[in-house]
Structure formats: structure tokens, C-alpha cells
Amino acid sequence: MAKDETQAKTVREYRTEELARAAGIPVRTLRFYRERKLLAPPRREGRIAWYDDHHLARLRTIAALLERGHTLGGIAELTAAFENGRDVGQLGELLGIGWSEETPVRLTPEALADYFEGEVTPENLAASLDLGYVAVDGDAIVHVSRRLLDVSSxxxxxxxxxxxxxxTGRRVREHADAMALLFTELISTHISQDALTRLRPLAKSVVEAELTMAMDRRLASAAGSAGSAGQEPSAPSS
Known part of the structure; x- marks a missing residue:
């Protein structure tokens, strides 16, 4: 049997009543979501509408986001931002994921909302998509870096x-690109282009050490300013 035929047989489809029952909602609610364009149109076969597991996943996401306090209008805006985002393939080409040491994290939309409770707005989702922090993979969202996800949350x-x-991430990206250019030129000029991957840990160590010392200087400066502000003015000499 051909591979495409095997895949086609594994795709489950639902009539309207079956999908509503699987999602645990009334049929009228399902139709309301369709009217609000929260669901993609079903496949039509004559007068019969056929839905699939992607529609079921979307209904479960809607239910989960409603439980977290999102409105249907907000969910519609999140859905629009989600559907207009880059997919994983486009993001890989943009960021060069093949070179990355970062661990991507696959999330449902509701799991992402749990990471950033009350902060997953259409504007923030669009900004994350634009930065390349997240990408779309079917019904899921992929965050490109476990470390960035954990630090951000x-x-x-x-x-x-x-x-x-x-x-701040956008501004850090600009400085990181500039530092990457410095080290790329340094290593390529004095050693070779082929040494970039091998010597990348050295560049990372320099950046981490310099950032640590810069933070120390900032902390010391802030402590000094606070100490000066707390001193009482000396009495004038007679």
C-alpha cells in the first residue's frame, strides 16, 4: 500500500455532532465558533460537513483558554496571530537552527498561556513570532530555546x-549580533572560517565574563549612589 494511502486512512474525520460530542460542547456552540471564524471551514461532501483532529484540537484549545479567563474576541485575535506566524521550517532557515545549541520546546497554546499567565496577548504573541522566539507547527507552538523560555517566564x-x-530581547539581539560579528571576523581573519564552530565556546566565555563584570560595575555604582543619597549633609564650619 502506498504511503499516502496509509496516511490518508489514519486521518480521523467527524460529522458535526460527533465533533461536538468529542469536544464536550453543544452543536450550537460549535456552529457559533464557526460563525466567529474560530474554526477553519470543514471539508464538504455534498451536504455533509467533515471535521478532523485539527478542528478537535482547536476546540480543546478554545475551551482551555476560556477557562484561563480569555474572551472569545481575545482568542480570535490570538488565533489570527498564531495563523499568520512563521512555521518551523521558515524559522529554521531564518535563525540557522541547524547550528544552534538551544533546545526547542513544543507547547500547546494553552501551555504557553500557563507559562505567561495573563500576558499572552495578541500583541505579545505577534512580537514573539516576529522575534523568532516562537513558531507554528500544526496545532502546536514551538519555542526555539528552553533557556529563553524559562528566563522569560x-x-x-x-x-x-x-x-x-x-x-529587551529585541535590544539584546542587536548587541548579540554585533558581538557575533566581532568574534566571527576575529577568528576568520586570524585562524580560519572552519574554526568558528570549534572556537565558539571561547567567544561565549568572553561574553559571559564581560557581562558579569559589567553587572558588577552597575551594582557597585548603584550601591554607591544609594550610600551617597543616604548621607546627611555635613554641618557648615564656623
Missing amino acids: ALVREGVPLAAVLE
């Missing part, structure tokens, strides 16, 4: 707005 839990985290 930790900052949000500490009280930093996700929009501010993303804007």
Missing part, C-alpha cells in the same frame, strides 16, 4: 511585563 513571575521582556 521567570522574569514575568517576578513582575516584569512580558512586553518589556520582549523589547
Whole structure:
């Protein structure tokens, strides 16, 4: 049997009533979601509408996001941003994922909402897609870096707005690109292009050490400023 025929037979399809029952919602709710364009149109066969597992996954996502306090209007906007985002293949070409040491994380839309409770807005999702932090893979979202995901969510839990985290990420990207260019030119000029991968850990060590010392200088400066502000003015000499 041909591979395409085997794959076709594994695709489950549902009539309207069957899909509503599988999703645990009334048929009228399913039709309402269709009218609001929260669901993609079904496959038509005469007068019969056929849905598949992608429609079921979307219905479960809608239910989960509603439970988390999102409105249907907000979910529609999130869906539009989600569907207009880059897919994983496009993102791989853009960021050169094949070279990356980062570990991608596959998430459902509701799991992403759990990471950034109350902060997954259409604007923030669009910014994340534009930065290349997340990409679309079927019904799922892929975050390109476990480390960035964990750090971003930790900052949000500490009280930093996700929009501010993303804007800082954009600015860091500019500086990181400049540093990458410096080390690429250094190694290519004095050693060879082939040595870039082998010597990349050295560049990372320099950047981490310099960032650590820069943070130390900032902390010392802030402590000095706070100490000066706390000193009482000396009495004038007679």
C-alpha cells in the first residue's frame, strides 16, 4: 500500500455532532465558533460537513483558554496571530537552527498561556513570532530555546511585563549580533572560517565574563549612589 494511502486512512474525520460530542460542547456552540471564524471551514461532501483532529484540537484549545479567563474576541485575535506566524521550517532557515545549541520546546497554546499567565496577548504573541522566539507547527507552538523560555517566564513571575521582556530581547539581539560579528571576523581573519564552530565556546566565555563584570560595575555604582543619597549633609564650619 502506498504511503499516502496509509496516511490518508489514519486521518480521523467527524460529522458535526460527533465533533461536538468529542469536544464536550453543544452543536450550537460549535456552529457559533464557526460563525466567529474560530474554526477553519470543514471539508464538504455534498451536504455533509467533515471535521478532523485539527478542528478537535482547536476546540480543546478554545475551551482551555476560556477557562484561563480569555474572551472569545481575545482568542480570535490570538488565533489570527498564531495563523499568520512563521512555521518551523521558515524559522529554521531564518535563525540557522541547524547550528544552534538551544533546545526547542513544543507547547500547546494553552501551555504557553500557563507559562505567561495573563500576558499572552495578541500583541505579545505577534512580537514573539516576529522575534523568532516562537513558531507554528500544526496545532502546536514551538519555542526555539528552553533557556529563553524559562528566563522569560521567570522574569514575568517576578513582575516584569512580558512586553518589556520582549523589547529587551529585541535590544539584546542587536548587541548579540554585533558581538557575533566581532568574534566571527576575529577568528576568520586570524585562524580560519572552519574554526568558528570549534572556537565558539571561547567567544561565549568572553561574553559571559564581560557581562558579569559589567553587572558588577552597575551594582557597585548603584550601591554607591544609594550610600551617597543616604548621607546627611555635613554641618557648615564656623
